Amino acid sequence: MSLFGIKEEQSIPPDGQMDLFGFVPKETPPEVKALSAECSANGLVHFKYSPLMKKSIRCKGGFLFGHPEVLLPAYMKAPEFAAARELAAEWAEHAVRRKTQKNKAIVKDLVNRFWQTVDQIFTDKGEAPLASKGRLPPIRPQGKYHNLVDVLAAINDTYFDGSLSCRITWSNRVGGLSFHTVRKDPVTGEDFHLISISRGYDAANCPLYAIAGVVYHECLHIVIPVEVRQGRRVVHGREFRQREKRYIYYDEWIKWHKEVLPRNIRALLHHREL
Numbered sequence: 001m002s003l004f005g006i007k008e009e010q011s012i013p014p015d016g017q018m019d020l021f022g023f024v025p026k027e028t029p030p031e032v033k034a035l036s037a038e039c040s041a042n043g044l045v046h047f048k049y050s051p052l053m054k055k056s057i058r059c060k061g062g063f064l065f066g067h068p069e070v071l072l073p074a075y076m077k078a079p080e081f082a083a084a085r086e087l088a089a090e091w092a093e094h095a096v097r098r099k100t101q102k103n104k105a106i107v108k109d110l111v112n113r114f115w116q117t118v119d120q121i122f123t124d125k126g127e128a129p130l131a132s133k134g135r136l137p138p139i140r141p142q143g144k145y146h147n148l149v150d151v152l153a154a155i156n157d158t159y160f161d162g163s164l165s166c167r168i169t170w171s172n173r174v175g176g177l178s179f180h181t182v183r184k185d186p187v188t189g190e191d192f193h194l195i196s197i198s199r200g201y202d203a204a205n206c207p208l209y210a211i212a213g214v215v216y217h218e219c220l221h222i223v224i225p226v227e228v229r230q231g232r233r234v235v236h237g238r239e240f241r242q243r244e245k246r247y248i249y250y251d252e253w254i255k256w257h258k259e260v261l262p263r264n265i266r267a268l269l270h271h272r273e274l
């Protein structure tokens with residue numbers, strides 16, 4: 001789904017092949033409409049760029065009818081940083097307000113999400129994350145309601161004979177996605193798998209079977225590597241989808257994932273408690 005709710009057209013891939021069930025593997029990242037590098041999507045927060053800045057952002061209040069102006073590092077002018085710029089705009093709108101306890105917490109959360117998004121953009125481009133060079137993102141498996149270490153251990157024992165070696169954390173990545181990455185331990189220099197689970201699952205309304213479902217899905221990414229078929233990256237191929245369905249609460253998890261998770265993520269984006 002695109003950011004603006006425009007449905008992408010279902011199309012037959014250029015090689016003209018569809019499989020037996022009409023399933024068209026579609027692994028292109030979600031489309032982000034080209035946003036202006038000059039201002040936020042709502043047109044209220046203006047962006048300026050500095051070639052001298054690398055790992056910091058600044059804002060100035062009262063630029064346009066009380067809305068702030070944000071100074072960003074010059075490399076963030078590139079289109080792929082659009083999502084990060086939107087977060088910076090949201091951050092600035094809060095940062096220029098009165099510093100109440102609640103507002104301070106929101107500002108802190110937005111700053112974290114901003115740098116995590118920037119890191120992810122670098123990672124997606126195949127470059128080392130800038131903000132976390134030489135250090136790891138915080139690994140926090142204990143959530144407000146659920147401990148991911150326990151869930152991972154149960155899934156690992158039940159579905160992988162305890163053979164998986166990976167770490168797990170609650171994610172703050174904007175958009176509420178769960179994902180799997182390979183990271184380098186700055187101390188040992190060794191690569192390890194890191195599973196990050198959407199915070200939308202750390203909720204009072206989230207049953208354990210749903211968390212276990214998404215953890216199982218991310219674990220499968222460790223054992224079923226990405227295939228390249230006719231130049232396309234196939235992340236969720238047929239084998240992946242077949243194995244995914246072996247999860248005992250697959251139907252219940254998918255239902256929760258489709259019906260409840262989007263509501264929880266919307267609440268998080270509006271800084272509401274889950």
Ligand SMILES: [Zn+2]
Binds near residue numbers: 217221235236
């Ligand atoms: Zn996946």
